[in-house]
Amino acid sequence: MSSSNEARDFLVSRRSRVRPEQVGLTAGPNRRVAGLRRGEVAELANISIEYYSKLERGNLSGVSDSVLRSVARALQLDDAETSHLFDLARALSTSPTRRARADPRTSEIRAGLQQTLDAITDGPAIVRNGRMDLLAANALGRALYSDVYLDPRRPANFSRFTFLDRERSERFYPDWGAAADVAVAIMRLEAGRDPHDRDLQDLVGELSTCSADFRERWARHNVRLHAAGVKPFHHAVVGDLDLTYEAFDLAADLGLNLTIYSAPGGSPTADGLRLLASWAATNESEESSSTHHAEHS
Incomplete structure:
Protein backbone atom coordinates (compact mmCIF):
# COMPACT_ATOMS: atom_id res chain seq x y z
CA MET A 1 0.00 0.00 0.00
CA SER A 2 1.27 3.50 -0.81
CA SER A 3 2.23 5.98 1.90
CA SER A 4 -0.63 8.30 0.88
CA ASN A 5 -3.15 5.47 1.29
CA GLU A 6 -1.62 4.61 4.65
CA ALA A 7 -1.96 8.24 5.76
CA ARG A 8 -5.56 8.43 4.49
CA ASP A 9 -6.65 5.23 6.22
CA PHE A 10 -4.88 6.17 9.46
CA LEU A 11 -6.57 9.59 9.68
CA VAL A 12 -9.99 8.16 8.79
CA SER A 13 -9.62 5.44 11.43
CA ARG A 14 -8.62 7.95 14.12
CA ARG A 15 -11.46 10.36 13.25
CA SER A 16 -14.05 7.61 13.45
CA ARG A 17 -12.84 6.72 16.93
CA VAL A 18 -13.39 10.13 18.58
CA ARG A 19 -16.91 10.72 19.87
CA PRO A 20 -18.28 14.29 19.70
CA GLU A 21 -18.86 14.48 23.46
CA GLN A 22 -15.16 13.73 24.02
CA VAL A 23 -14.28 17.08 22.47
CA GLY A 24 -17.19 19.11 23.86
CA LEU A 25 -19.53 18.80 20.87
CA THR A 26 -23.16 17.72 20.79
CA ALA A 27 -23.77 14.65 18.65
CA GLY A 28 -27.36 15.52 17.67
CA PRO A 29 -30.04 13.08 16.48
CA ASN A 30 -29.21 13.05 12.77
CA ARG A 31 -25.50 12.20 12.88
CA ARG A 32 -24.68 9.64 10.19
CA VAL A 33 -20.93 9.22 10.69
CA ALA A 34 -18.99 7.28 13.29
CA GLY A 35 -16.92 9.70 15.30
CA LEU A 36 -16.25 13.24 14.17
CA ARG A 37 -17.11 14.90 10.88
CA ARG A 38 -14.26 16.32 8.79
CA GLY A 39 -15.50 19.84 9.46
CA GLU A 40 -15.41 19.25 13.20
CA VAL A 41 -11.80 18.07 13.04
CA ALA A 42 -10.91 21.07 10.91
CA GLU A 43 -12.52 23.44 13.41
CA LEU A 44 -10.76 21.80 16.34
CA ALA A 45 -7.43 21.96 14.49
CA ASN A 46 -8.06 25.58 13.44
CA ILE A 47 -7.65 24.86 9.74
CA SER A 48 -10.10 25.00 6.83
CA ILE A 49 -12.26 22.00 6.01
CA GLU A 50 -10.80 22.06 2.49
CA TYR A 51 -7.29 21.76 3.88
CA TYR A 52 -8.21 19.01 6.31
CA SER A 53 -10.01 17.10 3.55
CA LYS A 54 -6.80 17.30 1.52
CA LEU A 55 -4.85 15.87 4.46
CA GLU A 56 -7.34 13.05 4.91
CA ARG A 57 -6.94 12.11 1.26
CA GLY A 58 -3.34 11.31 2.19
CA ASN A 59 -1.73 14.53 0.94
CA LEU A 60 0.63 15.09 3.88
CA SER A 61 3.67 16.10 1.82
CA GLY A 62 5.07 19.41 3.01
CA VAL A 63 2.60 19.83 5.86
CA SER A 64 4.12 21.84 8.69
CA ASP A 65 4.81 20.37 12.10
CA SER A 66 2.44 22.89 13.70
CA VAL A 67 -0.46 21.70 11.51
CA LEU A 68 0.34 18.05 12.24
CA ARG A 69 0.39 18.79 15.97
CA SER A 70 -2.95 20.60 15.70
CA VAL A 71 -4.50 17.65 13.87
CA ALA A 72 -3.03 15.26 16.45
CA ARG A 73 -4.61 17.26 19.28
CA ALA A 74 -7.97 17.44 17.47
CA LEU A 75 -7.97 13.66 16.98
CA GLN A 76 -6.72 13.07 20.54
CA LEU A 77 -3.74 11.05 19.33
CA ASP A 78 -1.46 9.55 21.94
CA ASP A 79 2.35 9.72 21.72
CA ALA A 80 2.66 6.63 19.52
CA GLU A 81 -0.07 7.80 17.15
CA THR A 82 1.38 11.30 16.93
CA SER A 83 4.81 9.88 16.15
CA HIS A 84 3.23 7.66 13.49
CA LEU A 85 1.45 10.65 11.89
CA PHE A 86 4.76 12.53 11.68
CA ASP A 87 6.46 9.45 10.20
CA LEU A 88 3.77 9.15 7.53
CA ALA A 89 4.16 12.83 6.64
CA ARG A 90 7.95 12.49 6.55
CA ALA A 91 7.71 9.47 4.24
CA LEU A 92 5.54 11.48 1.82
CA SER A 93 7.90 14.46 1.90
CA THR A 94 11.12 12.59 1.06
CA SER A 95 12.42 10.44 -1.74
CA PRO A 96 11.97 6.65 -1.47
CA THR A 97 15.66 6.23 -0.64
CA ARG A 98 15.93 4.08 2.46
CA ARG A 99 17.14 5.79 5.58
CA ALA A 100 20.32 4.54 7.20
CA ARG A 101 18.60 2.02 9.44
CA ALA A 102 19.99 -1.29 10.58
CA ASP A 103 19.24 -4.16 8.22
CA PRO A 104 19.85 -7.17 10.45
CA ARG A 105 18.34 -9.67 8.02
CA THR A 106 21.57 -9.41 6.06
CA SER A 107 23.95 -8.06 8.72
CA GLU A 108 25.45 -9.63 11.79
CA ILE A 109 24.62 -8.26 15.22
CA ARG A 110 27.62 -6.34 16.52
Missing part, protein backbone atom coordinates in the same frame (compact mmCIF):
# COMPACT_ATOMS: atom_id res chain seq x y z
CA ALA A 111 29.93 -8.41 18.70
CA GLY A 112 29.76 -5.75 21.41
CA LEU A 113 25.97 -5.92 21.45
CA GLN A 114 25.95 -9.70 21.81
CA GLN A 115 28.60 -9.39 24.52
CA THR A 116 26.36 -6.97 26.39
CA LEU A 117 23.43 -9.38 26.14
CA ASP A 118 25.56 -12.24 27.44
CA ALA A 119 26.62 -10.11 30.41
CA ILE A 120 22.97 -9.97 31.55
CA THR A 121 22.60 -13.18 33.53
CA ASP A 122 19.68 -12.66 35.94
CA GLY A 123 16.92 -12.18 33.37
CA PRO A 124 16.08 -12.78 29.70
CA ALA A 125 17.33 -10.12 27.29
CA ILE A 126 16.65 -9.91 23.56
CA VAL A 127 17.17 -7.63 20.58
CA ARG A 128 14.46 -7.29 17.92
CA ASN A 129 13.70 -4.96 15.06
CA GLY A 130 10.45 -3.31 13.99
CA ARG A 131 9.58 -6.30 11.77
CA MET A 132 9.45 -8.33 15.00
CA ASP A 133 12.51 -10.37 14.01
CA LEU A 134 14.22 -11.92 17.03
CA LEU A 135 17.82 -11.06 16.18
CA ALA A 136 19.82 -11.88 19.31
CA ALA A 137 19.37 -13.01 22.91
CA ASN A 138 21.24 -14.01 26.01
CA ALA A 139 21.01 -17.56 27.37
CA LEU A 140 17.83 -16.86 29.35
CA GLY A 141 16.29 -15.08 26.36
CA ARG A 142 16.93 -18.09 24.15
CA ALA A 143 15.42 -20.33 26.81
CA LEU A 144 12.35 -18.12 27.33
CA TYR A 145 11.64 -17.98 23.61
CA SER A 146 12.63 -21.56 22.83
CA ASP A 147 9.27 -22.16 21.10
CA VAL A 148 9.83 -19.15 18.81
CA TYR A 149 13.16 -20.63 17.72
CA LEU A 150 11.48 -23.87 16.63
CA ASP A 151 10.72 -22.30 13.25
CA PRO A 152 13.84 -23.13 11.19
CA ARG A 153 13.71 -19.81 9.32
CA ARG A 154 16.17 -17.17 10.50
CA PRO A 155 15.83 -14.71 11.91
CA ALA A 156 13.02 -16.10 14.03
CA ASN A 157 10.01 -13.81 14.00
CA PHE A 158 7.56 -13.07 16.80
CA SER A 159 4.66 -12.26 14.48
CA ARG A 160 5.01 -15.48 12.50
CA PHE A 161 5.07 -17.37 15.78
CA THR A 162 2.05 -15.50 17.14
CA PHE A 163 -0.21 -15.83 14.10
CA LEU A 164 1.04 -18.91 12.25
CA ASP A 165 1.95 -21.23 15.13
CA ARG A 166 -1.28 -20.73 17.03
CA GLU A 167 -1.28 -23.87 19.14
CA ARG A 168 2.10 -23.04 20.68
CA SER A 169 1.64 -19.28 20.78
CA GLU A 170 -1.73 -19.48 22.55
CA ARG A 171 -0.15 -21.66 25.22
CA PHE A 172 2.89 -19.42 25.51
CA TYR A 173 0.92 -16.14 25.69
CA PRO A 174 -1.83 -16.49 28.33
CA ASP A 175 -3.30 -13.23 26.97
CA TRP A 176 -2.87 -14.11 23.32
CA GLY A 177 -5.05 -11.24 22.09
CA ALA A 178 -2.92 -8.63 23.83
CA ALA A 179 0.30 -10.17 22.50
CA ALA A 180 -1.15 -10.21 18.98
CA ASP A 181 -2.27 -6.57 19.28
CA VAL A 182 1.21 -5.47 20.39
CA ALA A 183 2.99 -7.35 17.59
CA VAL A 184 0.82 -5.74 14.90
CA ALA A 185 1.01 -2.29 16.50
CA ILE A 186 4.83 -2.41 16.50
CA MET A 187 4.85 -3.50 12.86
CA ARG A 188 2.48 -0.63 12.00
CA LEU A 189 4.89 1.86 13.59
CA GLU A 190 7.73 0.37 11.57
CA ALA A 191 5.72 0.61 8.34
CA GLY A 192 5.30 4.32 9.01
CA ARG A 193 9.00 4.83 9.74
CA ASP A 194 10.22 2.84 6.74
CA PRO A 195 7.45 2.37 4.15
CA HIS A 196 9.93 1.06 1.56
CA ASP A 197 11.08 -1.92 3.65
CA ARG A 198 10.54 -4.80 1.21
CA ASP A 199 11.05 -7.44 3.92
CA LEU A 200 8.31 -5.87 6.02
CA GLN A 201 5.97 -5.66 3.04
CA ASP A 202 6.60 -9.34 2.27
CA LEU A 203 5.95 -10.30 5.90
CA VAL A 204 2.69 -8.33 6.00
CA GLY A 205 1.63 -10.04 2.78
CA GLU A 206 2.46 -13.48 4.15
CA LEU A 207 0.63 -12.93 7.42
CA SER A 208 -2.36 -11.30 5.71
CA THR A 209 -2.69 -14.28 3.39
CA CYS A 210 -2.40 -16.88 6.14
CA SER A 211 -4.16 -15.28 9.12
CA ALA A 212 -7.58 -13.62 9.30
CA ASP A 213 -6.70 -12.45 12.83
CA PHE A 214 -3.67 -10.61 11.49
CA ARG A 215 -5.66 -9.06 8.61
CA GLU A 216 -8.31 -7.79 10.98
CA ARG A 217 -5.75 -6.23 13.31
CA TRP A 218 -3.68 -4.73 10.49
CA ALA A 219 -6.78 -3.00 9.15
CA ARG A 220 -7.32 -1.19 12.48
CA HIS A 221 -4.19 0.98 11.96
CA ASN A 222 -3.42 0.85 15.68
CA VAL A 223 0.10 1.74 16.80
CA ARG A 224 1.69 1.46 20.20
CA LEU A 225 4.94 2.28 22.01
CA HIS A 226 6.14 -0.82 23.84
CA ALA A 227 8.47 0.56 26.50
CA ALA A 228 7.68 -0.88 29.94
CA GLY A 229 5.23 -3.06 31.80
CA VAL A 230 4.52 -6.59 32.98
CA LYS A 231 3.92 -9.41 30.54
CA PRO A 232 2.57 -12.89 31.37
CA PHE A 233 4.07 -16.03 29.80
CA HIS A 234 3.50 -19.74 30.18
CA HIS A 235 6.73 -21.59 29.49
CA ALA A 236 6.42 -25.27 28.61
CA VAL A 237 9.09 -26.26 31.14
CA VAL A 238 8.87 -23.78 34.04
CA GLY A 239 5.20 -22.77 33.91
CA ASP A 240 3.74 -19.31 34.52
CA LEU A 241 6.00 -16.24 34.51
CA ASP A 242 4.91 -12.63 35.08
CA LEU A 243 7.93 -10.73 33.79
CA THR A 244 8.58 -7.02 34.19
CA TYR A 245 10.10 -5.59 31.04
CA GLU A 246 11.95 -2.44 30.04
CA ALA A 247 12.53 -1.78 26.34
CA PHE A 248 15.05 0.63 24.81
CA ASP A 249 15.73 1.76 21.25
CA LEU A 250 19.45 1.42 20.53
CA ALA A 251 21.15 4.69 19.55
CA ALA A 252 24.11 2.86 17.99
CA ASP A 253 21.88 0.53 15.96
CA LEU A 254 19.03 2.55 14.46
CA GLY A 255 15.94 0.40 14.16
CA LEU A 256 16.85 -2.12 16.86
CA ASN A 257 15.25 -2.49 20.27
CA LEU A 258 16.66 -4.07 23.43
CA THR A 259 14.21 -5.62 25.89
CA ILE A 260 15.27 -6.82 29.34
CA TYR A 261 13.00 -8.91 31.57
CA SER A 262 13.17 -9.23 35.35
CA ALA A 263 11.16 -10.35 38.37
CA PRO A 264 10.92 -9.13 41.99
CA GLY A 265 13.18 -11.03 44.36
CA GLY A 266 11.44 -13.83 46.22
CA SER A 267 8.51 -13.94 43.81
CA PRO A 268 7.28 -17.14 42.13
CA THR A 269 8.51 -15.70 38.82
CA ALA A 270 12.01 -15.19 40.26
CA ASP A 271 11.98 -18.86 41.26
CA GLY A 272 10.81 -19.69 37.74
CA LEU A 273 13.70 -17.74 36.23
CA ARG A 274 16.19 -19.71 38.32
CA LEU A 275 14.62 -22.93 37.06
CA LEU A 276 14.71 -21.55 33.51
CA ALA A 277 18.42 -20.76 33.90
CA SER A 278 19.12 -24.30 35.08
CA TRP A 279 17.17 -25.73 32.15
CA ALA A 280 18.96 -23.42 29.71
CA ALA A 281 22.39 -24.41 31.05
CA THR A 282 21.52 -28.11 30.70
CA ASN A 283 20.22 -27.61 27.16
CA GLU A 284 23.24 -25.62 26.02
CA SER A 285 25.59 -28.19 27.54
CA GLU A 286 23.79 -31.01 25.71
CA GLU A 287 23.83 -29.07 22.43
CA SER A 288 27.55 -28.35 22.83
CA SER A 289 28.27 -32.02 23.49
CA SER A 290 26.21 -33.08 20.46
CA THR A 291 28.03 -30.59 18.23
CA HIS A 292 31.42 -31.73 19.52
CA HIS A 293 30.51 -35.40 18.94
CA ALA A 294 29.26 -34.67 15.41
CA GLU A 295 32.43 -32.80 14.50
CA HIS A 296 34.63 -35.70 15.63
CA SER A 297 32.57 -38.57 14.22
Whole structure:
Protein backbone atom coordinates (compact mmCIF):
# COMPACT_ATOMS: atom_id res chain seq x y z
CA MET A 1 0.00 0.00 0.00
CA SER A 2 1.27 3.50 -0.81
CA SER A 3 2.23 5.98 1.90
CA SER A 4 -0.63 8.30 0.88
CA ASN A 5 -3.15 5.47 1.29
CA GLU A 6 -1.62 4.61 4.65
CA ALA A 7 -1.96 8.24 5.76
CA ARG A 8 -5.56 8.43 4.49
CA ASP A 9 -6.65 5.23 6.22
CA PHE A 10 -4.88 6.17 9.46
CA LEU A 11 -6.57 9.59 9.68
CA VAL A 12 -9.99 8.16 8.79
CA SER A 13 -9.62 5.44 11.43
CA ARG A 14 -8.62 7.95 14.12
CA ARG A 15 -11.46 10.36 13.25
CA SER A 16 -14.05 7.61 13.45
CA ARG A 17 -12.84 6.72 16.93
CA VAL A 18 -13.39 10.13 18.58
CA ARG A 19 -16.91 10.72 19.87
CA PRO A 20 -18.28 14.29 19.70
CA GLU A 21 -18.86 14.48 23.46
CA GLN A 22 -15.16 13.73 24.02
CA VAL A 23 -14.28 17.08 22.47
CA GLY A 24 -17.19 19.11 23.86
CA LEU A 25 -19.53 18.80 20.87
CA THR A 26 -23.16 17.72 20.79
CA ALA A 27 -23.77 14.65 18.65
CA GLY A 28 -27.36 15.52 17.67
CA PRO A 29 -30.04 13.08 16.48
CA ASN A 30 -29.21 13.05 12.77
CA ARG A 31 -25.50 12.20 12.88
CA ARG A 32 -24.68 9.64 10.19
CA VAL A 33 -20.93 9.22 10.69
CA ALA A 34 -18.99 7.28 13.29
CA GLY A 35 -16.92 9.70 15.30
CA LEU A 36 -16.25 13.24 14.17
CA ARG A 37 -17.11 14.90 10.88
CA ARG A 38 -14.26 16.32 8.79
CA GLY A 39 -15.50 19.84 9.46
CA GLU A 40 -15.41 19.25 13.20
CA VAL A 41 -11.80 18.07 13.04
CA ALA A 42 -10.91 21.07 10.91
CA GLU A 43 -12.52 23.44 13.41
CA LEU A 44 -10.76 21.80 16.34
CA ALA A 45 -7.43 21.96 14.49
CA ASN A 46 -8.06 25.58 13.44
CA ILE A 47 -7.65 24.86 9.74
CA SER A 48 -10.10 25.00 6.83
CA ILE A 49 -12.26 22.00 6.01
CA GLU A 50 -10.80 22.06 2.49
CA TYR A 51 -7.29 21.76 3.88
CA TYR A 52 -8.21 19.01 6.31
CA SER A 53 -10.01 17.10 3.55
CA LYS A 54 -6.80 17.30 1.52
CA LEU A 55 -4.85 15.87 4.46
CA GLU A 56 -7.34 13.05 4.91
CA ARG A 57 -6.94 12.11 1.26
CA GLY A 58 -3.34 11.31 2.19
CA ASN A 59 -1.73 14.53 0.94
CA LEU A 60 0.63 15.09 3.88
CA SER A 61 3.67 16.10 1.82
CA GLY A 62 5.07 19.41 3.01
CA VAL A 63 2.60 19.83 5.86
CA SER A 64 4.12 21.84 8.69
CA ASP A 65 4.81 20.37 12.10
CA SER A 66 2.44 22.89 13.70
CA VAL A 67 -0.46 21.70 11.51
CA LEU A 68 0.34 18.05 12.24
CA ARG A 69 0.39 18.79 15.97
CA SER A 70 -2.95 20.60 15.70
CA VAL A 71 -4.50 17.65 13.87
CA ALA A 72 -3.03 15.26 16.45
CA ARG A 73 -4.61 17.26 19.28
CA ALA A 74 -7.97 17.44 17.47
CA LEU A 75 -7.97 13.66 16.98
CA GLN A 76 -6.72 13.07 20.54
CA LEU A 77 -3.74 11.05 19.33
CA ASP A 78 -1.46 9.55 21.94
CA ASP A 79 2.35 9.72 21.72
CA ALA A 80 2.66 6.63 19.52
CA GLU A 81 -0.07 7.80 17.15
CA THR A 82 1.38 11.30 16.93
CA SER A 83 4.81 9.88 16.15
CA HIS A 84 3.23 7.66 13.49
CA LEU A 85 1.45 10.65 11.89
CA PHE A 86 4.76 12.53 11.68
CA ASP A 87 6.46 9.45 10.20
CA LEU A 88 3.77 9.15 7.53
CA ALA A 89 4.16 12.83 6.64
CA ARG A 90 7.95 12.49 6.55
CA ALA A 91 7.71 9.47 4.24
CA LEU A 92 5.54 11.48 1.82
CA SER A 93 7.90 14.46 1.90
CA THR A 94 11.12 12.59 1.06
CA SER A 95 12.42 10.44 -1.74
CA PRO A 96 11.97 6.65 -1.47
CA THR A 97 15.66 6.23 -0.64
CA ARG A 98 15.93 4.08 2.46
CA ARG A 99 17.14 5.79 5.58
CA ALA A 100 20.32 4.54 7.20
CA ARG A 101 18.60 2.02 9.44
CA ALA A 102 19.99 -1.29 10.58
CA ASP A 103 19.24 -4.16 8.22
CA PRO A 104 19.85 -7.17 10.45
CA ARG A 105 18.34 -9.67 8.02
CA THR A 106 21.57 -9.41 6.06
CA SER A 107 23.95 -8.06 8.72
CA GLU A 108 25.45 -9.63 11.79
CA ILE A 109 24.62 -8.26 15.22
CA ARG A 110 27.62 -6.34 16.52
CA ALA A 111 29.93 -8.41 18.70
CA GLY A 112 29.76 -5.75 21.41
CA LEU A 113 25.97 -5.92 21.45
CA GLN A 114 25.95 -9.70 21.81
CA GLN A 115 28.60 -9.39 24.52
CA THR A 116 26.36 -6.97 26.39
CA LEU A 117 23.43 -9.38 26.14
CA ASP A 118 25.56 -12.24 27.44
CA ALA A 119 26.62 -10.11 30.41
CA ILE A 120 22.97 -9.97 31.55
CA THR A 121 22.60 -13.18 33.53
CA ASP A 122 19.68 -12.66 35.94
CA GLY A 123 16.92 -12.18 33.37
CA PRO A 124 16.08 -12.78 29.70
CA ALA A 125 17.33 -10.12 27.29
CA ILE A 126 16.65 -9.91 23.56
CA VAL A 127 17.17 -7.63 20.58
CA ARG A 128 14.46 -7.29 17.92
CA ASN A 129 13.70 -4.96 15.06
CA GLY A 130 10.45 -3.31 13.99
CA ARG A 131 9.58 -6.30 11.77
CA MET A 132 9.45 -8.33 15.00
CA ASP A 133 12.51 -10.37 14.01
CA LEU A 134 14.22 -11.92 17.03
CA LEU A 135 17.82 -11.06 16.18
CA ALA A 136 19.82 -11.88 19.31
CA ALA A 137 19.37 -13.01 22.91
CA ASN A 138 21.24 -14.01 26.01
CA ALA A 139 21.01 -17.56 27.37
CA LEU A 140 17.83 -16.86 29.35
CA GLY A 141 16.29 -15.08 26.36
CA ARG A 142 16.93 -18.09 24.15
CA ALA A 143 15.42 -20.33 26.81
CA LEU A 144 12.35 -18.12 27.33
CA TYR A 145 11.64 -17.98 23.61
CA SER A 146 12.63 -21.56 22.83
CA ASP A 147 9.27 -22.16 21.10
CA VAL A 148 9.83 -19.15 18.81
CA TYR A 149 13.16 -20.63 17.72
CA LEU A 150 11.48 -23.87 16.63
CA ASP A 151 10.72 -22.30 13.25
CA PRO A 152 13.84 -23.13 11.19
CA ARG A 153 13.71 -19.81 9.32
CA ARG A 154 16.17 -17.17 10.50
CA PRO A 155 15.83 -14.71 11.91
CA ALA A 156 13.02 -16.10 14.03
CA ASN A 157 10.01 -13.81 14.00
CA PHE A 158 7.56 -13.07 16.80
CA SER A 159 4.66 -12.26 14.48
CA ARG A 160 5.01 -15.48 12.50
CA PHE A 161 5.07 -17.37 15.78
CA THR A 162 2.05 -15.50 17.14
CA PHE A 163 -0.21 -15.83 14.10
CA LEU A 164 1.04 -18.91 12.25
CA ASP A 165 1.95 -21.23 15.13
CA ARG A 166 -1.28 -20.73 17.03
CA GLU A 167 -1.28 -23.87 19.14
CA ARG A 168 2.10 -23.04 20.68
CA SER A 169 1.64 -19.28 20.78
CA GLU A 170 -1.73 -19.48 22.55
CA ARG A 171 -0.15 -21.66 25.22
CA PHE A 172 2.89 -19.42 25.51
CA TYR A 173 0.92 -16.14 25.69
CA PRO A 174 -1.83 -16.49 28.33
CA ASP A 175 -3.30 -13.23 26.97
CA TRP A 176 -2.87 -14.11 23.32
CA GLY A 177 -5.05 -11.24 22.09
CA ALA A 178 -2.92 -8.63 23.83
CA ALA A 179 0.30 -10.17 22.50
CA ALA A 180 -1.15 -10.21 18.98
CA ASP A 181 -2.27 -6.57 19.28
CA VAL A 182 1.21 -5.47 20.39
CA ALA A 183 2.99 -7.35 17.59
CA VAL A 184 0.82 -5.74 14.90
CA ALA A 185 1.01 -2.29 16.50
CA ILE A 186 4.83 -2.41 16.50
CA MET A 187 4.85 -3.50 12.86
CA ARG A 188 2.48 -0.63 12.00
CA LEU A 189 4.89 1.86 13.59
CA GLU A 190 7.73 0.37 11.57
CA ALA A 191 5.72 0.61 8.34
CA GLY A 192 5.30 4.32 9.01
CA ARG A 193 9.00 4.83 9.74
CA ASP A 194 10.22 2.84 6.74
CA PRO A 195 7.45 2.37 4.15
CA HIS A 196 9.93 1.06 1.56
CA ASP A 197 11.08 -1.92 3.65
CA ARG A 198 10.54 -4.80 1.21
CA ASP A 199 11.05 -7.44 3.92
CA LEU A 200 8.31 -5.87 6.02
CA GLN A 201 5.97 -5.66 3.04
CA ASP A 202 6.60 -9.34 2.27
CA LEU A 203 5.95 -10.30 5.90
CA VAL A 204 2.69 -8.33 6.00
CA GLY A 205 1.63 -10.04 2.78
CA GLU A 206 2.46 -13.48 4.15
CA LEU A 207 0.63 -12.93 7.42
CA SER A 208 -2.36 -11.30 5.71
CA THR A 209 -2.69 -14.28 3.39
CA CYS A 210 -2.40 -16.88 6.14
CA SER A 211 -4.16 -15.28 9.12
CA ALA A 212 -7.58 -13.62 9.30
CA ASP A 213 -6.70 -12.45 12.83
CA PHE A 214 -3.67 -10.61 11.49
CA ARG A 215 -5.66 -9.06 8.61
CA GLU A 216 -8.31 -7.79 10.98
CA ARG A 217 -5.75 -6.23 13.31
CA TRP A 218 -3.68 -4.73 10.49
CA ALA A 219 -6.78 -3.00 9.15
CA ARG A 220 -7.32 -1.19 12.48
CA HIS A 221 -4.19 0.98 11.96
CA ASN A 222 -3.42 0.85 15.68
CA VAL A 223 0.10 1.74 16.80
CA ARG A 224 1.69 1.46 20.20
CA LEU A 225 4.94 2.28 22.01
CA HIS A 226 6.14 -0.82 23.84
CA ALA A 227 8.47 0.56 26.50
CA ALA A 228 7.68 -0.88 29.94
CA GLY A 229 5.23 -3.06 31.80
CA VAL A 230 4.52 -6.59 32.98
CA LYS A 231 3.92 -9.41 30.54
CA PRO A 232 2.57 -12.89 31.37
CA PHE A 233 4.07 -16.03 29.80
CA HIS A 234 3.50 -19.74 30.18
CA HIS A 235 6.73 -21.59 29.49
CA ALA A 236 6.42 -25.27 28.61
CA VAL A 237 9.09 -26.26 31.14
CA VAL A 238 8.87 -23.78 34.04
CA GLY A 239 5.20 -22.77 33.91
CA ASP A 240 3.74 -19.31 34.52
CA LEU A 241 6.00 -16.24 34.51
CA ASP A 242 4.91 -12.63 35.08
CA LEU A 243 7.93 -10.73 33.79
CA THR A 244 8.58 -7.02 34.19
CA TYR A 245 10.10 -5.59 31.04
CA GLU A 246 11.95 -2.44 30.04
CA ALA A 247 12.53 -1.78 26.34
CA PHE A 248 15.05 0.63 24.81
CA ASP A 249 15.73 1.76 21.25
CA LEU A 250 19.45 1.42 20.53
CA ALA A 251 21.15 4.69 19.55
CA ALA A 252 24.11 2.86 17.99
CA ASP A 253 21.88 0.53 15.96
CA LEU A 254 19.03 2.55 14.46
CA GLY A 255 15.94 0.40 14.16
CA LEU A 256 16.85 -2.12 16.86
CA ASN A 257 15.25 -2.49 20.27
CA LEU A 258 16.66 -4.07 23.43
CA THR A 259 14.21 -5.62 25.89
CA ILE A 260 15.27 -6.82 29.34
CA TYR A 261 13.00 -8.91 31.57
CA SER A 262 13.17 -9.23 35.35
CA ALA A 263 11.16 -10.35 38.37
CA PRO A 264 10.92 -9.13 41.99
CA GLY A 265 13.18 -11.03 44.36
CA GLY A 266 11.44 -13.83 46.22
CA SER A 267 8.51 -13.94 43.81
CA PRO A 268 7.28 -17.14 42.13
CA THR A 269 8.51 -15.70 38.82
CA ALA A 270 12.01 -15.19 40.26
CA ASP A 271 11.98 -18.86 41.26
CA GLY A 272 10.81 -19.69 37.74
CA LEU A 273 13.70 -17.74 36.23
CA ARG A 274 16.19 -19.71 38.32
CA LEU A 275 14.62 -22.93 37.06
CA LEU A 276 14.71 -21.55 33.51
CA ALA A 277 18.42 -20.76 33.90
CA SER A 278 19.12 -24.30 35.08
CA TRP A 279 17.17 -25.73 32.15
CA ALA A 280 18.96 -23.42 29.71
CA ALA A 281 22.39 -24.41 31.05
CA THR A 282 21.52 -28.11 30.70
CA ASN A 283 20.22 -27.61 27.16
CA GLU A 284 23.24 -25.62 26.02
CA SER A 285 25.59 -28.19 27.54
CA GLU A 286 23.79 -31.01 25.71
CA GLU A 287 23.83 -29.07 22.43
CA SER A 288 27.55 -28.35 22.83
CA SER A 289 28.27 -32.02 23.49
CA SER A 290 26.21 -33.08 20.46
CA THR A 291 28.03 -30.59 18.23
CA HIS A 292 31.42 -31.73 19.52
CA HIS A 293 30.51 -35.40 18.94
CA ALA A 294 29.26 -34.67 15.41
CA GLU A 295 32.43 -32.80 14.50
CA HIS A 296 34.63 -35.70 15.63
CA SER A 297 32.57 -38.57 14.22
